[in-house]
Amino acid sequence: MFLYTVIRLGQGALLLLAMSVLVFVAIYAIGNPITMLINPSSPQEVIDETIRRLGLDQPLYVQYLRFLAQAVQGNLGVSYISSQPALRLIVERFPATLELTLTAMTIASVIGIPLGLVAGYRPNSPLGRAIGTISIIGISLPSFWIGLMLITIFSIRFGILPTGGRGQTASILGFESSLFTRNGWSHIVMPAINLCFFPMAMIIRLTRAGVRENITSNHIRYARAKGLSSTRILFGYILPSISIPLITVLGIVFGVLLAFGVVTETVFAWPGIGKLIIEAIRTGDRPIIIAYLLFTVLLFALINLAVDILCAIIDPRISLSGAR
Amino acid sequence: MRRGTIGSLLSPGGIFGLIVVGTAVVCAGFASQLSQQNPFDLVQLSVADSQLPPGSLGSNGIVYWLGSDDQGRDIVSAILYGLRISLLVAIASTSIAFVLGTSIGLSAAYAGGWLDLVFMRLADIQLAFPGILIALVLLSVLGSGIDKVVIAIVAVQWAYYARTARSVAIIERSKEYILAAQSLRFSAARIIFSHLLPNSLSALSVVVIVQIAGGIALEATLSFLGMGLPITQPSLGLLIANGYTSMLSGEYWLSFYPGFVLLLLLVGINLIGERLRELNDPRESL
Amino acid sequence: MSSKVISLSSNAVLDIRNLRTEFPSAEGVVVAVNDVSLSVGPGEIVGIVGESGSGKSALAYSILGLIDAPGRITAGSIKFRGQELAGLEEAELRGVRGNRIAIIFQDPMTSLHPLLRIERQMIDAIAAHRKLSRADARGEAIAALTKVGIAAPEQRLRAYPHQLSGGTRQRVAIAIAMINKPDLIIADEPTTALDVTTQAQIIREMKSLCAASGTALVWITHDLAVVSEMADAVAIMYAGSIVETGTVQEVLDSPAHPYTAGLLASVPARNRGAKRLSQIPGSVQSATGVSGCAFAPRCSRSTAECDAVPALMPGSDGRKLRCFNPLPAIADARLGAAQ
Numbered sequence: 001m002f003l004y005t006v007i008r009l010g011q012g013a014l015l016l017l018a019m020s021v022l023v024f025v026a027i028y029a030i031g032n033p034i035t036m037l038i039n040p041s042s043p044q045e046v047i048d049e050t051i052r053r054l055g056l057d058q059p060l061y062v063q064y065l066r067f068l069a070q071a072v073q074g075n076l077g078v079s080y081i082s083s084q085p086a087l088r089l090i091v092e093r094f095p096a097t098l099e100l101t102l103t104a105m106t107i108a109s110v111i112g113i114p115l116g117l118v119a120g121y122r123p124n125s126p127l128g129r130a131i132g133t134i135s136i137i138g139i140s141l142p143s144f145w146i147g148l149m150l151i152t153i154f155s156i157r158f159g160i161l162p163t164g165g166r167g168q169t170a171s172i173l174g175f176e177s178s179l180f181t182r183n184g185w186s187h188i189v190m191p192a193i194n195l196c197f198f199p200m201a202m203i204i205r206l207t208r209a210g211v212r213e214n215i216t217s218n219h220i221r222y223a224r225a226k227g228l229s230s231t232r233i234l235f236g237y238i239l240p241s242i243s244i245p246l247i248t249v250l251g252i253v254f255g256v257l258l259a260f261g262v263v264t265e266t267v268f269a270w271p272g273i274g275k276l277i278i279e280a281i282r283t284g285d286r287p288i289i290i291a292y293l294l295f296t297v298l299l300f301a302l303i304n305l306a307v308d309i310l311c312a313i314i315d316p317r318i319s320l321s322g323a324r
Numbered sequence: 325m326r327r328g329t330i331g332s333l334l335s336p337g338g339i340f341g342l343i344v345v346g347t348a349v350v351c352a353g354f355a356s357q358l359s360q361q362n363p364f365d366l367v368q369l370s371v372a373d374s375q376l377p378p379g380s381l382g383s384n385g386i387v388y389w390l391g392s393d394d395q396g397r398d399i400v401s402a403i404l405y406g407l408r409i410s411l412l413v414a415i416a417s418t419s420i421a422f423v424l425g426t427s428i429g430l431s432a433a434y435a436g437g438w439l440d441l442v443f444m445r446l447a448d449i450q451l452a453f454p455g456i457l458i459a460l461v462l463l464s465v466l467g468s469g470i471d472k473v474v475i476a477i478v479a480v481q482w483a484y485y486a487r488t489a490r491s492v493a494i495i496e497r498s499k500e501y502i503l504a505a506q507s508l509r510f511s512a513a514r515i516i517f518s519h520l521l522p523n524s525l526s527a528l529s530v531v532v533i534v535q536i537a538g539g540i541a542l543e544a545t546l547s548f549l550g551m552g553l554p555i556t557q558p559s560l561g562l563l564i565a566n567g568y569t570s571m572l573s574g575e576y577w578l579s580f581y582p583g584f585v586l587l588l589l590l591v592g593i594n595l596i597g598e599r600l601r602e603l604n605d606p607r608e609s610l
Numbered sequence: 611m612s613s614k615v616i617s618l619s620s621n622a623v624l625d626i627r628n629l630r631t632e633f634p635s636a637e638g639v640v641v642a643v644n645d646v647s648l649s650v651g652p653g654e655i656v657g658i659v660g661e662s663g664s665g666k667s668a669l670a671y672s673i674l675g676l677i678d679a680p681g682r683i684t685a686g687s688i689k690f691r692g693q694e695l696a697g698l699e700e701a702e703l704r705g706v707r708g709n710r711i712a713i714i715f716q717d718p719m720t721s722l723h724p725l726l727r728i729e730r731q732m733i734d735a736i737a738a739h740r741k742l743s744r745a746d747a748r749g750e751a752i753a754a755l756t757k758v759g760i761a762a763p764e765q766r767l768r769a770y771p772h773q774l775s776g777g778t779r780q781r782v783a784i785a786i787a788m789i790n791k792p793d794l795i796i797a798d799e800p801t802t803a804l805d806v807t808t809q810a811q812i813i814r815e816m817k818s819l820c821a822a823s824g825t826a827l828v829w830i831t832h833d834l835a836v837v838s839e840m841a842d843a844v845a846i847m848y849a850g851s852i853v854e855t856g857t858v859q860e861v862l863d864s865p866a867h868p869y870t871a872g873l874l875a876s877v878p879a880r881n882r883g884a885k886r887l888s889q890i891p892g893s894v895q896s897a898t899g900v901s902g903c904a905f906a907p908r909c910s911r912s913t914a915e916c917d918a919v920p921a922l923m924p925g926s927d928g929r930k931l932r933c934f935n936p937l938p939a940i941a942d943a944r945l946g947a948a949q
Contacts, residue, residue: 133337136598140590142541144548145564145583152576163572216678222721225676226708226786227738236734240725259454263545278549281464289464300452316770317724 008308012301019297020071023290024064071294077287086291090273094295096166097265097272099177101257103188104195108253112203113246119204120211121234131204138201143260147194147267154190162187164269191268195260199253206249210242217241244311251307255300338599344592348585352408359401360386364556375570378577391577394570402563403582407589410559413470414539417477422532424478425485430516430524432486433493444490447483455480455542463551473552477542481535488531492524526604533597537590544586560586622689623794623826624650624673624711629686629696631665631672642668642681644850647922647930650794653824655817657837657858659873660847666830669847670798672696674713675703691793709739712787716799718779722771728782729767735786754785759815777808784816794826801836813840834873838862846870849904852922856929866929866936868909903934911935 070077077086119131155163167187170180178184214220215238223237262274269275273292280288312318351358378391378399390399432440450458459476466472496502497520505515544561546552548568553559558566560582567578631643642665650656660666671677673688675698688695690711695703707713715721723731732751736742742750748767755763758781771779780800787795797816801809817840820827829841837844837858844861846854846869854867865871872890892908903909906916915934922932 132598136337136594137591140537140541140587140594142544142561142564142583142586142590144545144561145579145586148564148568148571148579149583152571152580156572156574218715218717218720219723221676221678222713222715223723223734224707225674225713225715226735227704227706228708228734229704229738232734232738236730237723237726240723243725255452256454259456262456262460263549266549277460281460282550289461293461296457304452315725317772 004312005305005309008305012298012305015301016294016297020068020294021064023293024067077290086287087295089276089288090291090295093271093273093276095176096270097258097261097274099179100188100191100195100264100270100272101254101261103179103192104257105199105250105253107192108196108200108203109250112200113207116204116207117211117234117239120208121215121230121238123208123212132208135201135204135208138197138204141197143194143198144263144267146197147191147264150190150194151267161190164267166271191264191270194268195257195264198260199256202253202256203249207242207246210245211238214238214241240314244315247307247310247314251303254303258296258299335599335602337595341592341595341599344588345596348407348589348592349411351404352411355401355404355408359398359404361398361401362405364405375575377575378581390581391575393566393578399577399581402558403560403585406558406560406563406582407585409553409557410540410543410561410586410589413473413543413553413559414477414536417474417539417543418481418532418535420474421478421481421535422485422528425482426489426521426524426528428482429486429489430493430520433490433497434512434516434520440490443486447486450480450483451487455538456545459542459546460549460551463546468551468554470553470557473543473546476546477539480542481539484531484535485528488527489524492527493520496520496523530597530600530604533593533600537593537597540586540593541590621652622649623652623654623691624648624828625687625689626673627687627689629669629672629688630684631668631677631681632684633681642850643672643683645922646686646847646850646852648845648852648855650826650828652793653820653826654843655820655827655829655841657841657844658828658830658847659832659834659837659844660830661832663849664847665850666847667798668850670713670796670828670830673796674707674711675700676707676713705739708735708786708792709790710792711794711796712790712792714780714783714787714795714797714800717803718783719771719776719803721783722779724771726770727767728769728771728774732767732782732786732789735789739790750789751785754789755782757788757819758782758785759811760785776804777812780804780808780812781815784812784819788819788823788825791823792825794828795820796828796830798830799832800829802831802833809836816840834862846873851904851932852930853905853932854930860929864937866925866931867905867933868911868935868937869905871937872908903932909935911937 082089115131115134119128119135122128123132151163154161165187167178167184168181169176169178169184171177172180178188211234219241220233220237223233228237258274261272262278264270265272265274266278273295276288277292279285280292356362374392374394374396376388376392378389380388380391386398388398388400390403392398393402428443432443458480462476462479463472466475493516502515502519505519510518543552543559544564547559547561548565550565553562555562563582564579564586567575567580567582570578626646626648629643629646630641633640633642644665646665646669648656648658658666658669668677668681672683673695675683675695677683683696686696690706695706698706722728729748729751732754733744733747736747736750751767752763755766760766760778760781766774766778766782771782774782780803783800787797800816801812804812813836816827819825829837831837841858844856844858845852846861846867848869854861854865854870856866861870862874865874869890876890890908902917903912903920906912909916913935918934920932920934922930924930
């Protein structure tokens with residue numbers, strides 16, 4: 001397994017490299033290279049000086065190599081707005097996003113998977129149909145609007161929850177999280193619920209589809225032929241079968257949550273990287289944009305790796321050392 | 325398409341979806357006739373009527389059924405016009421994405437080899453990233469404006485069409501009638517468009533419906549974030565965004581009603597898409 | 611080989627009368643099991659022979675109520691030791707499945723769950739019907755594996771299906787089938803996916819196991835050679851209907867139905883010395899809207915009579931036949947080259 005992980009990390013690094021080229025070329029070829037590293041509102045002499053110093057008058061590939069050299073040292077530029085190193089800003093803000101994402105994913109899975117199982121096993125029952133309809137509503141909900149409505153109802157009308165921001169954090173076993181404080185809970189409840197609708201609907205639909213597909217397969221028919229009860233078949237035989245596609249789905253859900261998190265963080269003023277990137281795009285803060293993109297690509301590559309390793313652990317037929 | 329597909333669309337969900345979408349299309353099409361005022365014609369607006377709650381009678385005799393905003397615009401009219409813009413942008417984008425993506429997918433399936441490999445790898449990598457992220461990144465580079473929004477949506481959606489078209493075409497490609505056409509020396513373009521395309525249409529129709537919903541939602545989200553359509557062409561998303569700040573003073577109707585209409589529209593489209601998907605799935609029992 | 615006649619007596623383990631199973635489809639109603647009547651006595655081995663599409667699997671599933679919707683049993687009765695199975699409540703059927711009637715599917719690679727250990731799957735089969743402690747259940751599983759000739763059963767229990775050979779997997783399936791000491795085992799082409807040597811072993815082992823425990827066996831196959839080796843009685847199936855029954859000796863030595871004769875003639879062993887393999891012309895037609903005898907289009911003996919559907923008629927010797935133009939009974943009727 002060690003070798004496999006190393007190979008996959010290597011592939012991930014290659015992907016990151018490819019992405020960096022893509023991003024670099026895009027920003028440089030389409031955007032204004034000067035504004036990439038220099039705050040456009042600086043005085044002209046500073047701009048000229050910086051151009052010479054940073055070698056912006058050099059050919060493109062030279063600039064890219066300098067960028068790369070800086071990047072591997074962790075220097076992805078400095079934010080125009082806050083004058084802080086871009087990468088550091090992202091790393092600082094990431095825990096908040098991670099906390100929100102994991103909370104939403106947990107809610108979505110804990111509710112979504114059982115509902116999907118039921119809907120798959122008894123699709124034509126009233127419950128099954130109801131779950132199907134709920135899932136369609138779930139994927140149709142405009143999350144930003146739901147967020148606004150949640151704030152209107154709970155914060156403004158009833159005043160029981162704060163309108164935004166992250167609550168106080170506390171540390172347990174070295175992990176800092178706002179889930180450990182009561183104040184933190186009141187702040188995370190609405191954004192987490194707002195964020196979980198779409199992924200929950202996705203999980204319901206994919207779980208249901210997985211169950212439908214498995215239910216007519218030979219080994220389920222064989223399990224029935226042995227006289228096993230419906231419950232035993234559902235949890236002991238169907239669930240393991242769909243656990244692999246389910247894990248893959250959860251990996252995708254994580255990505256979706258990161259994307260939708262951008263909207264939720266904006267609506268609820270949650271101090272994560274989603275809010276950061278929106279502000280950066282609005283203000284044209286390129287170093288942050290580049291840093292965010294590369295960070296996200298790295299994150300996705302790591303998630304894919306984790307999913308693959310988990311699948312290999314669950315499915316005894318997959319061997320990591322040999323061919324798959 | 326199977327026989328009686330249109331009739332089979334009449335499941336409870338399908339009927340609801342068709343009614344909702346039908347109403348929306350009619351409203352959007354006849355927006356100017358149906359609305360009491362043109363919300364973008366400043367002459368018709370009266371600031372004295374601003375921020376009225378739903379159901380109020382205005383100074384110019386119009387009833388503001390769903391209230392008015394801070395400029396005196398009738399929310400009903402704003403929704404009707406916004407509906408039109410939302411639908412137009414989504415349909416235009418998905419049409420372009422359909423043409424682009426399907427052509428790429430069918431050609432890749434037919435040509436095979438490295439062309440197939442390259443394009444499908446590209447599509448796969450793109451599909452691995454959520455659409456919003458791709459759109460945001462593109463817009464950060466391209467800037468804002470209605471044409472940029474369309475480009476962004478097309479960039480997000482082409483991969484779905486390409487993948488679906490290619491999957492179907494790969495199966496069809498090895499069938500006898502294609503071999504027959506090839507032996508008759510039909511040109512590649514002719515085979516692709518006269519033979520592969522019609523057989524992919526039923527699978528693609530599901531994608532089209534789902535992507536229209538996706539396009540509407542994507543554009544609404546982008547507009548809400550301030551990166552979508554300009555203020556001169558307010559879609560439903562922008563209307564909701566405009567009402568964001570007024571929310572705190574309790575004027576919920578500015579955001580609530582446009583959002584509710586958006587929700588209904590999306591649910592309706594998705595219900596139709598779901599029904600189409602069920603009909604296309606050979607595994608579902610009749 | 612015994613020459614027991616298919617028993618019609620009331621102590622029949624399985625007594626199927628006029629069973630009819632239909633599957634609605636876009637092209638019309640497919641009648642997979644068409645007026646099938648069959649009887650199996652205690653400890654008897656009955657072979658059901660038919661080519662693909664003859665409805666043999668549908669028959670097996672129907673007996674245990676495993677037909678997936680929208681298919682269903684529309685007529686007839688399935689009596690298991692006097693109890694009616696057709697239309698029985700699901701909860702009661704579950705009590706019968708894997709317990710009093712066990713089934714072995716064709717390919718153990720697809721019937722055994724790929725992600726669960728053998729131990730889990732065997733213990734589940736026991737626990738579904740009896741309350742045993744984990745240790746006792748495990749002990750029974752080991753005993754069952756040993757009985758079917760699997761070496762090192764403790765290790766095999768911990769294995770996953772894909773780690774075992776085809777023959778071992780099927781032996782596991784047999785062990786599972788016998789573990790609750792059923793009165794009847796239905797084996798749906800259990801050796802088709804195996805190589806010839808393993809096939810011969812499994813056939814021998816199953817025969818002795820069933821003889822030792824007095825379990826009745828219904829062996830579904832397309833292979834006449836297998837039937838001749840192990841069955842007491844045989845029923846020939848075509849297009850969803852039984853066309854001929856009798857003891858193995860009777861049917862194989864002097865077939866009465868033209869289809870049976872055709873099957874026998876096309877067996878390679880009987881064609882030694884012939885230049886071309888004798889084949890039955892045509893193919894099985896789809897079982898929708900069949901009028902008249904289903905085999906008539908391919909039959910060399912068909913006449914105008916065959917436009918009507920022949921009924922399954924009992925003969926004087928206990929055999930049954932569904933044909934208007936049966937082969938004349940010849941004492942030395944061996945078609946093809948002499949053996």
